[in-house]
Amino acid sequence: MEKKNIKGWLYLLPAALFIGAFLVYPLIDVIIYSFEEGYNSASQTFFGYGFYNFGYVLRDRYFLSALKNTFILVIITVPVSTGLALFISVLLSSIKKLRELFQTIYFLPYVTNTLAVGLVFMILFNKTPYSDGLVNVLVKALGGTAIDFINGPYWAKMLVNCVYTIWIVLPFKILLLTSALASVKQDYYKAAQVDGTGCFRIFYKITLPMISPTIFYLVITGFIGAFKAYSDQVALFGVNLNAAGMNTIVGYVYDMLYGDSGGYPSYASAAALILFAIVLTITVINLLVSSKHVFYD
Amino acid sequence: MSKNYDYEKIEKNARLKDRIRNGAVYSVLIFWALVVLFPFYWMVLTSFKSYSSYNSEYVPKFYAANPTLQNYIDAFTAVPLAKYVLNTVIFTVCTTALMLLVIILAAFAFARLDFPGKNAVFTFFLALMMIPGELVIITNFVTITDLGLRNTFTGLILPSVVSVFYIYLLKENFSQIPDELYKAAKVDGTSDFRYLYRVVLPICQPTLVTVTILKVIECWNSYVWPRLITDDPAYFLVSNGIQEIRENGFGRENIPAMMAAVVVISVPLILLFLLNRKKIMSGVSRGGLKG
Numbered sequence: 001m002e003k004k005n006i007k008g009w010l011y012l013l014p015a016a017l018f019i020g021a022f023l024v025y026p027l028i029d030v031i032i033y034s035f036e037e038g039y040n041s042a043s044q045t046f047f048g049y050g051f052y053n054f055g056y057v058l059r060d061r062y063f064l065s066a067l068k069n070t071f072i073l074v075i076i077t078v079p080v081s082t083g084l085a086l087f088i089s090v091l092l093s094s095i096k097k098l099r100e101l102f103q104t105i106y107f108l109p110y111v112t113n114t115l116a117v118g119l120v121f122m123i124l125f126n127k128t129p130y131s132d133g134l135v136n137v138l139v140k141a142l143g144g145t146a147i148d149f150i151n152g153p154y155w156a157k158m159l160v161n162c163v164y165t166i167w168i169v170l171p172f173k174i175l176l177l178t179s180a181l182a183s184v185k186q187d188y189y190k191a192a193q194v195d196g197t198g199c200f201r202i203f204y205k206i207t208l209p210m211i212s213p214t215i216f217y218l219v220i221t222g223f224i225g226a227f228k229a230y231s232d233q234v235a236l237f238g239v240n241l242n243a244a245g246m247n248t249i250v251g252y253v254y255d256m257l258y259g260d261s262g263g264y265p266s267y268a269s270a271a272a273l274i275l276f277a278i279v280l281t282i283t284v285i286n287l288l289v290s291s292k293h294v295f296y297d
Numbered sequence: 298m299s300k301n302y303d304y305e306k307i308e309k310n311a312r313l314k315d316r317i318r319n320g321a322v323y324s325v326l327i328f329w330a331l332v333v334l335f336p337f338y339w340m341v342l343t344s345f346k347s348y349s350s351y352n353s354e355y356v357p358k359f360y361a362a363n364p365t366l367q368n369y370i371d372a373f374t375a376v377p378l379a380k381y382v383l384n385t386v387i388f389t390v391c392t393t394a395l396m397l398l399v400i401i402l403a404a405f406a407f408a409r410l411d412f413p414g415k416n417a418v419f420t421f422f423l424a425l426m427m428i429p430g431e432l433v434i435i436t437n438f439v440t441i442t443d444l445g446l447r448n449t450f451t452g453l454i455l456p457s458v459v460s461v462f463y464i465y466l467l468k469e470n471f472s473q474i475p476d477e478l479y480k481a482a483k484v485d486g487t488s489d490f491r492y493l494y495r496v497v498l499p500i501c502q503p504t505l506v507t508v509t510i511l512k513v514i515e516c517w518n519s520y521v522w523p524r525l526i527t528d529d530p531a532y533f534l535v536s537n538g539i540q541e542i543r544e545n546g547f548g549r550e551n552i553p554a555m556m557a558a559v560v561v562i563s564v565p566l567i568l569l570f571l572l573n574r575k576k577i578m579s580g581v582s583r584g585g586l587k588g
Contacts, residue, residue, distance in 0.1 A: 005412045005413060006412075007410060007412070007489065008406050008410040008411065008412025008415065009406075009412055011402045011403065011405055011406035011410060012402070012403050012406045012407075012418070014398065014399040014402055014403070015399045015400065015402065015403035015459070015464060016403075016418075018399060018455075018458055018459040019422070019425065019459050019461065021440075021455075022433065022437055022440075022455065022456040022458075022459055023425055023428065023433055023459060023461070024425070025436065025440075026432070026433035026434075026435070026436030026437050026440070027428055027432060027433055027436075029436040029439075030432055030433065030435050030436050033435065033436070088325075088326070088329055091322050091325055091326055092326065094322055095319075095322060095323070095326070098323075102326050102330060103578070104571075104574055105330045105333055105334060106329070106330070106333055107570075107574075107577075107578060108333060108334070108337070108567065108570070109333060110581065111514055111566045111567060111569070111570040111577070112518075112563055112566065112567070113517065113518045113535065113536060113539070113562055113563060113566065114518065114520070114536075115518075115520055115536040115539045115540055116340075116535075116536075116539050116559040116562050116563050117336055117337075117340075117559070117563070119539060119543060119555060119556075119559055120336040120337075120339055120340045120556070120559065121336060123339075123343070123552055123556075124336065124339060128550070130352045130353075130355065131352075131354060131355050131356070131357060132355070132356075133357070134339070134357050137356050137357065167332075167333070167336075172581065175578060175581060175582050176582055179582050224429075228429065228431060230521065231520050231521065231536075234520070234540065238540075238543070238544065239540060239544065250431050253431060253435070254521065254524075254525065257435055257438055257525065258438065258525050265435055265436075265438075265439055268435050269435050272429075272431050272432050272435060273432070275429075275431065276429060276431075276432055279429070
């Protein structure tokens with residue numbers, strides 16, 4: 001028996017070491033960091049413990065602007081991407097021919113490097129002295145005036161930001177929704193057809209409740225993912241997101257940690273914990289709301 | 298007779314309605330396919346335009362009048378793109394191999410072996426899945442910096458290895474193997490390790506392949522950790538390489554050469570996806586956590 005005990009732990013040892021060193025210890029340490037006041041990364045000394053770091057972060061105008069950007073991004077992209085994914089998935093489920101081809105194409109953005117494709121989006125929207133860029137050609141053709149989407153007004157930058165984010169998160173949502181739609185029992189639809197139910201009513205009364213757990217899962221993961229936005233913004237606006245006015249909460253954390261404005265792990269930790277608290281709160285609210293509206297069979 | 302005629306008319310109407318509806322559905326789907334594909338088309342197209350012709354097009358053209366490979370030559374000579382790709386391959390292979398070793402052993406321990414505290418440890422592991430990476434990256438950054446491992450592959454790889462979720466996924470898969478096989482192996486005097494190697498791994502190969510591919514995609518696209526831990530271009534991965542090229546490569550705004558670099562780093566993953574389409578899509582719908 002003794003030998004068996006040791007053996008189990010031996011198999012687990014590598015994983016336990018990695019998890020201990022790079023997941024559990026950092027988790028404890030980040031909480032300690034966030035309460036260490038006046039931490040100096042050069043001498044590794046600090047004055048004492050307290051809530052000063054949280055206060056500093058919450059008053060920092062860069063953090064507040066990051067908070068605002070992230071919230072706008074979340075509020076726009078989560079509903080739009082989920083709705084759009086649902087619409088496309090329903091259409092996709094109603095056809096037979098070419099379905100696999102469409103599914104493959106729609107999934108492509110998932111496997112691409114966001115920094116690389118973000119650069120393509122930047123070029124499509126960018127306005128340079130040489131060229132207005134392709135999107136502006138379209139804008140002008142529709143009777144508008146050329147706008148600099150990458151270095152121009154705030155709302156234009158936010159628009160590109162949202163468009164790219166939606167483009168990049170849709171594959172995952174479409175994939176999950178099409179498989180959810182495929183798993184709805186055909187008997188329900190046949191019964192409804194016999195009763196002569198209209199197609200909107202079928203969708204509202206049968207399809208939607210049946211796939212509501214998936215929708216709910218996508219809303220939660222969508223919120224979490226959008227709150228953690230960072231790489232997509234770097235891809236569009238470059239590394240210095242503060243200068244572009246497009247920073248996100250995660251971007252703020254990394255800026256505090258490293259780079260030109262870095263060297264403040266305490267502020268970074270406080271900001272990361274604030275982000276974690278926000279995400280946790282939103283998830284709990286989602287869970288409470290869903291318990292009334294999600295149908296599990 | 299006139300009644301028959303009516304039926305025909307109704308049927309005809311219904312068929313017409315169906316066709317209109319189908320047409321509308323396919324138009325929307327094709328439109329969206331174009332929206333998805335267009336950036337890919339544009340990057341390939343731009344990568345074949347020469348620097349001068351690209352900059353002379355005030356209104357961008359949808360075709361390359363004089364396609365050139367010069368941008369691809371520039372991408373490999375003017376910036377160390379080959380080095381970035383090689384670094385990423387080393388990083389991806391080492392991280393994925395180490396991860397497989399670690400998670401296979403752990404999943405096997407959870408699925409098959411008995412030892413005190415097993416359930417408690419497993420529950421603890423599950424709880425860890427909720428911890429966002431952004432939270433632990435701060436300390437990991439400090440740890441790796443203090444160990445003097447900045448700008449090394451060790452520093453890049455070690456914190457990227459662990460993945461609690463894949464341990465869970467594999468454990469579920471390993472647990473599905475019938476007990477009889479294990480007992481039979483034990484009667485034959487097979488050791489646990491040999492049983493794992495000879496029986497469990499072959500049976501669970503599909504899941505292992507899925508996990509491997511998902512990890513490869515994750516490694517190939519990783520940006521944040523490499524950015525924090527490397528500032529020496531000799532250790533840049535492709536994501537950081539692209540960002541570096543964008544900020545200071547190729548002299549002034551050589552967009553076609555940038556697009557050539559983008560094509561070079563995008564193609565491997567797109568090929569991997571097209572070759573393993575079914576596996577990746579079912580793997581992501583089971584375990585992908587992005588969106």
